[in-house]
Amino acid sequence: PVIHNAQAKILRPVTASGHPSRLLDIGSGAGVGAALIAKTASIDHVVCIDLSVPALVEVRKRGFSPLLASAEGHKLPFPDKSFDIVMIDEVIEHLVDTDSIMEEIHRVLTDQGQLLISTPNLASWFNRIALLFGIQPAFSEVSFKKVYGRPGSGIVGHLRLFTKRALTAFVEDNGFHNATTVGVPFPELPRFIRPFDTFLSRFPSIAGGLVMRADKQAR
Numbered sequence: 001p002v003i004h005n006a007q008a009k010i011l012r013p014v015t016a017s018g019h020p021s022r023l024l025d026i027g028s029g030a031g032v033g034a035a036l037i038a039k040t041a042s043i044d045h046v047v048c049i050d051l052s053v054p055a056l057v058e059v060r061k062r063g064f065s066p067l068l069a070s071a072e073g074h075k076l077p078f079p080d081k082s083f084d085i086v087m088i089d090e091v092i093e094h095l096v097d098t099d100s101i102m103e104e105i106h107r108v109l110t111d112q113g114q115l116l117i118s119t120p121n122l123a124s125w126f127n128r129i130a131l132l133f134g135i136q137p138a139f140s141e142v143s144f145k146k147v148y149g150r151p152g153s154g155i156v157g158h159l160r161l162f163t164k165r166a167l168t169a170f171v172e173d174n175g176f177h178n179a180t181t182v183g184v185p186f187p188e189l190p191r192f193i194r195p196f197d198t199f200l201s202r203f204p205s206i207a208g209g210l211v212m213r214a215d216k217q218a219r
Contacts, residue, residue: 001032001036002184002185002187002209003033003089003090003118003184003209003211004032004033004036004037004089005036006118006182006184006211007033007036007037007087007089007116007118007211007213008036008037008040009182010180010182010211010213011037011040011041011085011114011116011213012114012213012215013041014041014042014043014084014085014114021041021042021043021044021045021084021085022043022044022045022046022047022082022083022084022085023037023038023041023043023045023046023047023083023084023085023086023087024046024047024048024049024076024078024082024083024085024086024087024108025037025046025047025048025049025086025087025088025089026049026071026086026087026088026091026101026105027049027050027071027088027089027090027091027094028048028049028050028055028059028087029050029052029055030055030058030059030062031046031048031055031058031059031062031064033087033089034046034048034059034062034064034087035062035064037085037087037116038064041084041085043084043085045065046062046063046064046065047064047065047066047067047078047083048064048065048066048067049067049069049071049076050066050067050068051068051069051070053068056068071088071091071095071101071104072095072096072097072100072101073096073097073100075104076104076105076107076108078108079108080107080108081107081108081109081110081111081113082108082110083108083109083110083113084109084110084112084113084114085113085114085115085116086105086108086109086113086114086115086116087116087117088101088105088115088116088117088118089116089117089118090118090119090120092117092119092160092162093119093120093139093158093159093160093161093162094157094158094159094160095159095160096159096160098160098170099174102170102171102174103174106174106175106176106216109216110216111216111217112215112216112217113215113216114213114214114215114216115171115176115212115213115214115215115216116211116212116213117167117171117211117212117214118184118209118210118211118212119162119167119209119210120138120139120158120161120162120186120208120209120210121162121163121164121183121204121205121206121207121208121209121210122137122140122161122162122163122166123163123164123205123206124138124186124206124207124208124209125197125200125206125207125208126138126186126189126193126197126208128206130150135149135150135151136148136149136150137150137161138150138152138186138188139156139158139161140158140161141155141156141157141158143155144157152188162210163205164181164204164205164210165205167181167210167212168181168212171212171214172214175216176214176215176216177214177215177216177217177218177219178214178215178218178219179212179213179214180212180213180214181204181210181211181212182204182207182210182211182212183200183201183202183203183204183205183206183207183208183209183210183211184201184207184208184209184210184211185197185198185201185207185208185209186208186209189208
């Protein structure tokens, strides 16, 4: 909810002419984020892509169109310029081929379309401190079997890690413009640290997470 509330605040008004507004959510889960953005932007048609059948059952209950598919290394099954908004939340860090998915997102967006992307921030304030003490950064891993070098035991499967600078350059090199980035807190920190983390999330370069909106065309 924190990520999607941040997206709703930086989203430009959708100005689709001659057709209903359309939203694509890649890696949608149960469609919670898509529901909020659809409400914020008065979206008429929502398509959600995910690999989880139970999640897509929930998507259908919301009245959205579910699609069981992988977004990586495949051409998205939509014509050019099919969507006004494409969301990819907490997904890009799991992909090996980040370039092909960005090319496809650019292709299926209308000329006035917007990309919404979110990902953990490798250069978060707590990761900077961890590295000073030789601790593996949060949400990074060296094995699919076990967590090494950092607290916790949950394997998250992150393969690509971004800083604000890297994410901005990556998005711009893939043909997007006017990137706007805000920071969000990292929800898995100990409770007593969370108020401090929330305060520091005002500064995207050191926030726990990054939320970005970018336009297909320069304005």
